[in-house]
Amino acid sequence: MMKVWQTHCSVPIKSLVLELRSVEFLKSWEHAQSSTTYYDWMVRDFFAELIKKANSWHTIPGTSEKKQYGDTWLSKAQSAHGRAIKACEYELAGKQLSAATEWRKIFGGQYEF
Known part of the structure; x- marks a missing residue:
């Protein structure tokens, strides 16, 4: 999902960074073992962590090489996080169309998850 965001929003972040962050995030995320009902929260919380x-x-797995994450992608992550918060709030309020609009701003409309 994060690579779809990366592509759709032209986010200047390495795919490896997204993969490493995703793995680390899911190791400690409190709802990692929950159903897909929590995907909206997962996306919101991932952006907050990112x-x-x-x-x-970060250290590249299998090496001792360290790389900096940088921040050229930060404003896009902040925007996506704000939209994910809105989408979660809309879903909670039963406003599915408004939520879908926010998710499309993050991921585009051509994918189904």
Whole structure:
């Protein structure tokens, strides 16, 4: 899903960074073992965690090489996070069309998850 966001919004972040962050995020996310009902929260919470990683460092698995995350992608992640918050609120209020509009702004309309 995050690679779809990366492509749809032209996010200047390495795919490897998204993969590494996704794996780490899911290891500690409180609803990781829950049903797909929580996908909206997962996306919202992932963006929040990703934002916290701006300009921090990560180690490439299997090596001791460290790379900086940078922050050229930060404003796009902040925008996506804000939209995900809105979408979650709309879903909670039963406003499915408004929620879908926000999700499309993040992921586009050509994919179904």
